[in-house]
Amino acid sequence: MKFNFTKASLSVLLCSSLLASCVSSKKYDDLKASKEALEREQAASRQKVDELSNTLKEREQKLADMERAMNEQQKTLDNLKNEVAASLKGFNQGDMSVSVRDGKVYVSMSDKLLFATGSTKVNAGGQKALDQLVSVLNKNQEVGVMVEGHTDDVEVLPGTKKIADNWDLSVLRATEITRMMTNKGLSPDRITPAGRAFFQPVDTGRSASSKAKNRRTEIILTPDLTEVYKILGIQS
Numbered sequence: 749m750k751f752n753f754t755k756a757s758l759s760v761l762l763c764s765s766l767l768a769s770c771v772s773s774k775k776y777d778d779l780k781a782s783k784e785a786l787e788r789e790q791a792a793s794r795q796k797v798d799e800l801s802n803t804l805k806e807r808e809q810k811l812a813d814m815e816r817a818m819n820e821q822q823k824t825l826d827n828l829k830n831e832v833a834a835s836l837k838g839f840n841q842g843d844m845s846v847s848v849r850d851g852k853v854y855v856s857m858s859d860k861l862l863f864a865t866g867s868t869k870v871n872a873g874g875q876k877a878l879d880q881l882v883s884v885l886n887k888n889q890e891v892g893v894m895v896e897g898h899t900d901d902v903e904v905l906p907g908t909k910k911i912a913d914n915w916d917l918s919v920l921r922a923t924e925i926t927r928m929m930t931n932k933g934l935s936p937d938r939i940t941p942a943g944r945a946f947f948q949p950v951d952t953g954r955s956a957s958s959k960a961k962n963r964r965t966e967i968i969l970t971p972d973l974t975e976v977y978k979i980l981g982i983q984s
Contacts, residue, residue: 821851824971828888829853832969835880844877852970855881859921859963866908868920870928878925881967882932890972893929893939897922898966900959901946919943925965 825848832855833846843861847854859865862874870878885891897918904911911917922941930936951958 835884855967892970894968895922895925895941896966897943898964900962914945
């Protein structure tokens with residue numbers, strides 16, 4: 749009887765040990781699986797952080813490139829404006845202006861400087877101004893040129909030779925200036941004449957001074973900004 753009791757006790761003890769061993773093994777496996785899952789999550793998080801860091805660096809570089817490109821664009825425009833303004837310094841500033849708008853340099857000359865009333869022939873003072881402007885443009889071969897003729901809204905006098913209306917007057921004046929600038933050495937493929945008549949006034953007032961402001965020729969200078977546009981992602 750005593751032997752059987754001892755044998756039973758040993759069996760119980762052995763089973764308890766085996767059970768404890770099985771529980772410990774399962775707990776170990778569970779902990780190992782949790783550890784591996786945590787390591788995978790950490791690796792994924794590190795990868796995500798690296799990706800975000802790289803994206804941030806790319807964006808910072810893009811912003812730096814854009815800022816540099818915009819500064820270069822402004823520098824190019826300012827240099828051209830200053831060079832043109834210096835070449836025309838000797839003329840009455842009330843008859844012309846040089847400004848930067850929309851990424852271009854605008855040289856605005858009054859009809860008083862360039863033409864007699866109703867005429868399409870450039871006078872001596874206007875010829876001198878255009879000569880000096882062409883001199884600058886010949887040193888800046890990458891600059892494109894558009895010549896725009898503008899009038900006031902007063903009708904052309906009936907019977908004016910070869911001029912039917914303000915469209916004719918604005919186009920003929922722009923063409924005459926274009927012809928003169930190309931004769932002075934400006935390559936014809938760089939320059940385009942255009943007539944706007946009275947449809948783009950700078951002053952909508954009805955006074956004589958307002959009308960005088962609208963009678964003008966605008967010579968619009970466009971530097972070659974292809975490389976700048978590429979950096980900015982703009983199709984030129």
